[in-house]
Amino acid sequence: MDKIVCTCGNVNPAGTLLCESCGRPLNKETADKKLVDMRYEGSARRSQTYNKTIIDKVWNFFSSVKVGVWLIVLILVAASIGTILPQVFYVPATTEEDIAAYYERIYGTFGTLYYKLGLSDLYSSWWFQGLIGMLGISLIIASLDRVIPLYKSLKKQKTKRHFSFLKRQRIYGIGNIENGEESISKAEEKLKTMRYNVKREGNALLAERGRFSRWGPYINHLGLILFLFGVMLRALPGFYVDETMWLREGETLYIPKTDGYFLESKEFIYETYSKEESEEVFGDAIDRVGTIAKNYQTNVVLHKGPEGAVAGHLEDLTFEKEAAIQVNKPLKFDNFSVFQMDFRLDELASMTFQLQDKETAESFGEFTINLADPKPVYELSDDAKVEILDYYADFTGFEDGVPQSQSPLPNNPAFLVKMYTPEFPKGETSFVMIKETLEPLGENQHKLAFQSVETRDVSGLTVRKDLTLPILMLGGLIFMIGVAQGSYWNHRRIWIQQLEDGQVVVAAHTNKNWLSIKRDMDAVSEVANLPKYEDQQDEDSKAEKEEGV
Amino acid sequence: MAQSKKKRFYIRTAILAVLTIAIVFTIYSNVTKEKNAVLRVGDKAPDFALVDLEGNEHRLSDYKGEGVFLNFWGTWCKPCATEMPAMDNQYHVYKDQGVQTLAINIGESQLKVNSFKNSHGLTFPIAIDQNKSVMQSYNIAPLPTTFLINPEGRIEKIIKGEMTEQDIADFMEQIKPS
Numbered sequence: 001m002d003k004i005v006c007t008c009g010n011v012n013p014a015g016t017l018l019c020e021s022c023g024r025p026l027n028k029e030t031a032d033k034k035l036v037d038m039r040y041e042g043s044a045r046r047s048q049t050y051n052k053t054i055i056d057k058v059w060n061f062f063s064s065v066k067v068g069v070w071l072i073v074l075i076l077v078a079a080s081i082g083t084i085l086p087q088v089f090y091v092p093a094t095t096e097e098d099i100a101a102y103y104e105r106i107y108g109t110f111g112t113l114y115y116k117l118g119l120s121d122l123y124s125s126w127w128f129q130g131l132i133g134m135l136g137i138s139l140i141i142a143s144l145d146r147v148i149p150l151y152k153s154l155k156k157q158k159t160k161r162h163f164s165f166l167k168r169q170r171i172y173g174i175g176n177i178e179n180g181e182e183s184i185s186k187a188e189e190k191l192k193t194m195r196y197n198v199k200r201e202g203n204a205l206l207a208e209r210g211r212f213s214r215w216g217p218y219i220n221h222l223g224l225i226l227f228l229f230g231v232m233l234r235a236l237p238g239f240y241v242d243e244t245m246w247l248r249e250g251e252t253l254y255i256p257k258t259d260g261y262f263l264e265s266k267e268f269i270y271e272t273y274s275k276e277e278s279e280e281v282f283g284d285a286i287d288r289v290g291t292i293a294k295n296y297q298t299n300v301v302l303h304k305g306p307e308g309a310v311a312g313h314l315e316d317l318t319f320e321k322e323a324a325i326q327v328n329k330p331l332k333f334d335n336f337s338v339f340q341m342d343f344r345l346d347e348l349a350s351m352t353f354q355l356q357d358k359e360t361a362e363s364f365g366e367f368t369i370n371l372a373d374p375k376p377v378y379e380l381s382d383d384a385k386v387e388i389l390d391y392y393a394d395f396t397g398f399e400d401g402v403p404q405s406q407s408p409l410p411n412n413p414a415f416l417v418k419m420y421t422p423e424f425p426k427g428e429t430s431f432v433m434i435k436e437t438l439e440p441l442g443e444n445q446h447k448l449a450f451q452s453v454e455t456r457d458v459s460g461l462t463v464r465k466d467l468t469l470p471i472l473m474l475g476g477l478i479f480m481i482g483v484a485q486g487s488y489w490n491h492r493r494i495w496i497q498q499l500e501d502g503q504v505v506v507a508a509h510t511n512k513n514w515l516s517i518k519r520d521m522d523a524v525s526e527v528a529n530l531p532k533y534e535d536q537q538d539e540d541s542k543a544e545k546e547e548g549v
Numbered sequence: 550m551a552q553s554k555k556k557r558f559y560i561r562t563a564i565l566a567v568l569t570i571a572i573v574f575t576i577y578s579n580v581t582k583e584k585n586a587v588l589r590v591g592d593k594a595p596d597f598a599l600v601d602l603e604g605n606e607h608r609l610s611d612y613k614g615e616g617v618f619l620n621f622w623g624t625w626c627k628p629c630a631t632e633m634p635a636m637d638n639q640y641h642v643y644k645d646q647g648v649q650t651l652a653i654n655i656g657e658s659q660l661k662v663n664s665f666k667n668s669h670g671l672t673f674p675i676a677i678d679q680n681k682s683v684m685q686s687y688n689i690a691p692l693p694t695t696f697l698i699n700p701e702g703r704i705e706k707i708i709k710g711e712m713t714e715q716d717i718a719d720f721m722e723q724i725k726p727s
Contacts, residue, residue: 059561126576133572235578254682311597311682374660390664405625408657
């Protein structure tokens, strides 16, 4: 395609509708219209002009605003479908089968369908992220394709425009004025006091204000692109961590994804409001639901492993700090935050038994088993001891005579023990469960009498690190600046020109807020003798209405 | 004219290529994230040091030049219990050929792991990951999970779920130093 040379001598890129310099319409279609479309200053959006290679076709696809709008609509619809049922992230199950079963159990056939279609993990699906990615490409290409030609043509625009350009402006007036030149000078003075940027070229004048508002949409897109870039960074290791950990009172665990940090739980605190202290605020609610939570808190100690240490060791930890983690008051270190998210109360921690004679209830002594770390032997006295042969933390029953445990959590502890007493130095075997005892090798004379349990609480903590937040915030800020720039300012231009035949032409254009530019024109007309202007669009609509009637 | 057309073609191709690569990379790493998080085949296996039930320290970096068959397990996990006798057999076959077997239990009590070891007659080294730091650095989700680590200290393969004795033999063969 060739460049278009305008009668005025300016060479315009192919596809230009209005000469960048003088404003003459450059093709018949534009010339036939009564008003010009000023959206992109009649500049050549390059996408519209070249369409040869595949690259051009792809480029043009993404440059289209129509495509962009469709992408937004698709994302909107998809994102809202993802809110119909809870996403897998919120489902209390970990394996694929459990998750599938959960959806079926709670939501029936629809749930199964929802899960099978992958809608239960919609936001991390490749196609949803693909849509977001395409929107990102669309934002970049559509902006590039518009902002560059727009910038060029606004920079190139001449003070003196061709009559054919002026008469196609929405606000337009023409007339014979005495002392045209003097009027233009008066107008120039007035426009300057109104903070217009005025250029004068002989008997032509261009007053311009707020051009920078034209960049608003592009600044706004820049913010969005930065935002998407920030979200994209989350995929890179080291930028974003979101992990959960269950920490029992007294336990010290490695904090996932950190550089050698360990967390020890001293205590979990769960407090509720008492009726006395909060009668006024929560009185009714307490009557209705029983309890109102006041505080969820984990008192922790942060430790750090030695520099350069490898995973595995608990020794040589150095104390970093003590902290109380409460809801919304996380423990912070090294860009990480540890939040209080969940809890389980009263997990079994230890059990105390007494070795006694079944008939006489004579005691040989008591011992306490720490369920997290049972000892092989508990010595009660010189000639009485209990040996723990095996331990089943979460006992579920026997399979072919072998006791089974379904998890390492002490939900239902059971022990295979051997009891040594003076009478039975070779020991009696017993299988001790909660509230029940089996004697697999024949009846015993002694038993382990259950005395008491101690429990401990478990804190559910979330470990989070997000280095992309500053980028997201900056993106958001730039977005808002762009919005403000485009909304609260507008680009106004007023052309005043004396034609060769002596007539004076006024024309004006603004990208929004036409009332204000009319007021500006009126203010100028008060001091300068100018032809009366008309709003040609209003005229048109009036004419249409009259025809219609 | 032809010059500028060429330039336009290259600029557009470059911009589209950069954007496509960025998006494909993002989607790829997001989609594979849940499955094996950070560790992938070919990565350097994270170093660790654990003391086994016999009191011997095993530091992964000490086994450089040997293959390491690293198995994560728990006593409550049925497939773990099934595959362990087979592992023990192959341990004896390959231990003198430069393949070290190491089973890491996830934070259970000494007593329980010992009784399990004795009742199944296991002889390969077993260590307990008390603070779950080794488990975290290897991103273990389901049990059993087995890592094949080659003599260069890189991850050769990640196996989730139960293995047959034949599998185990093949895997050990795969990481045997040549």
